[in-house]
Amino acid sequence: MPNDLVTVFGGTGFLGRAVVHELVNAGHAVRIAARQPTLPAWAEAGDPLSLVSADIRDEASVADALDGAGSVVNAVSLYVQGRQARFDGIHVAGAGRLARLAMAAGIQRLIHVSGIGSDSRSPSAYVRARARGEAEVIAAFPKAVILRPSVLFGPGGAFLSTLAGLTRLPVIPLFGRGEARLQPVHVADVARAVVRLLGGNPPHGRIYELGGPDIIRYRDILNLVLKHLERSRPLLPVPYPLWHLVALLASVLPNPPLTRDQVILMQQDNCVGKAVGTFAELGIAPRALRESLPKCLPRSAEAPER
Numbered sequence: 694m695p696n697d698l699v700t701v702f703g704g705t706g707f708l709g710r711a712v713v714h715e716l717v718n719a720g721h722a723v724r725i726a727a728r729q730p731t732l733p734a735w736a737e738a739g740d741p742l743s744l745v746s747a748d749i750r751d752e753a754s755v756a757d758a759l760d761g762a763g764s765v766v767n768a769v770s771l772y773v774q775g776r777q778a779r780f781d782g783i784h785v786a787g788a789g790r791l792a793r794l795a796m797a798a799g800i801q802r803l804i805h806v807s808g809i810g811s812d813s814r815s816p817s818a819y820v821r822a823r824a825r826g827e828a829e830v831i832a833a834f835p836k837a838v839i840l841r842p843s844v845l846f847g848p849g850g851a852f853l854s855t856l857a858g859l860t861r862l863p864v865i866p867l868f869g870r871g872e873a874r875l876q877p878v879h880v881a882d883v884a885r886a887v888v889r890l891l892g893g894n895p896p897h898g899r900i901y902e903l904g905g906p907d908i909i910r911y912r913d914i915l916n917l918v919l920k921h922l923e924r925s926r927p928l929l930p931v932p933y934p935l936w937h938l939v940a941l942l943a944s945v946l947p948n949p950p951l952t953r954d955q956v957i958l959m960q961q962d963n964c965v966g967k968a969v970g971t972f973a974e975l976g977i978a979p980r981a982l983r984e985s986l987p988k989c990l991p992r993s994a995e996a997p998e999r
């Protein structure tokens with residue numbers, strides 16, 4: 694009888710919450726690991742959920758969180774580094790530590806969440822760290838599966854709420870001409886992929902890139918959101934050097950609203966590549982952003998137009 698307990702690191706985050714929900718629906722027992730773990734709002738007494746306080750940078754707490762589990766999912770994130778947390782500590786050393794301790798603990802399956810575009814030669818420290826982290830994971834746990842989603846959307850997600858926030862401005866500044874092509878993917882579809890992968894028998898070291906059914910330019914996504922919210926705003930192209938200057942000035946703030954890494958990410962396409970596993974192989978038809986907007990960005994939740 695396989696061990697059905699799955700430890701989800703980052704199980705309180707946007708993706709982690711969806712993964713926990715999908716795993717419980719599929720009949721798994723789930724241990725939610727985070728620095729400040731909490732039960733999901735939908736949890737009821739008797740649900741097969743447990744909490745463990747763990748910091749991916751701390752050897753002993755990671756080992757505790759893995760103890761007795763059959764599978765592990767790493768959905769820990771860090772988008773903006775500061776004095777307290779560095780990309781290398783979370784995405785490279787932390788990811789490698791988790792993989793090494795999972796191997797030592799006899800864990801059968803490890804799913805490591807990274808991101809499309811991970812590249813060890815990128816000018817972005819974030820993107821480089823994602824690539825080095827993937828390499829550390831595969832070296833320590835050769836059977837690990839790497840999941841690289843495109844930008845995630847879903848109810849309560851930061852992507853759509855940030856775009857909705859921009860539509861309140863009189864003019865919406867674009868990254869460059871807004872030509873970067875994205876493949877937004879519903880968070881619940883990525884969670885379904887995690888559950889399929891834990892149940893199936895994927896080949897060693899397999900990389901899956903998960904994108905929604907549509908490849909959409911950033912400016913067209915903004916237009917979709919504007920139309921959905923019944924707003925009309927001009928879109929203003931802003932050259933990338935100017936964005937880099939804004940990010941440089943913002944870097945002195947304790948919580949910068951924009952970073953150099955984010956500007957670099959918006960300078961390139963974020964779409965599923967070739968020679969990788971995809972939703973199709975997992976038998977999942979991902980839902981489209983356009984049709985999902987009413988549920989993910991309810992008009993009633995938006996402040997009325999002034």
Ligand SMILES: NC(=O)c1ccc[n+]([C@@H]2O[C@H](COP(=O)([O-])OP(=O)(O)OC[C@H]3O[C@@H](n4cnc5c(N)ncnc54)[C@H](OP(=O)(O)O)[C@@H]3O)[C@@H](O)[C@H]2O)c1
Nearest residue numbers: 703705706707708727728729748749768769770808844845
């Ligand atoms: N969101 C997207 O659009 C997107 C797109 C592509 C890829 N991804 C990837 O998907 C993964 C999940 O992203 P997300 O957006 O769901 O993240 P998120 O909402 O920011 O959640 C992050 C989770 O990580 C936990 N965490 C942070 N630091 C930790 C540490 N030192 N030790 C243990 N846990 C820690 C947080 O809980 P505590 O703070 O309590 O520790 C939280 O549960 C990341 O790898 C991200 O790069 C996301």
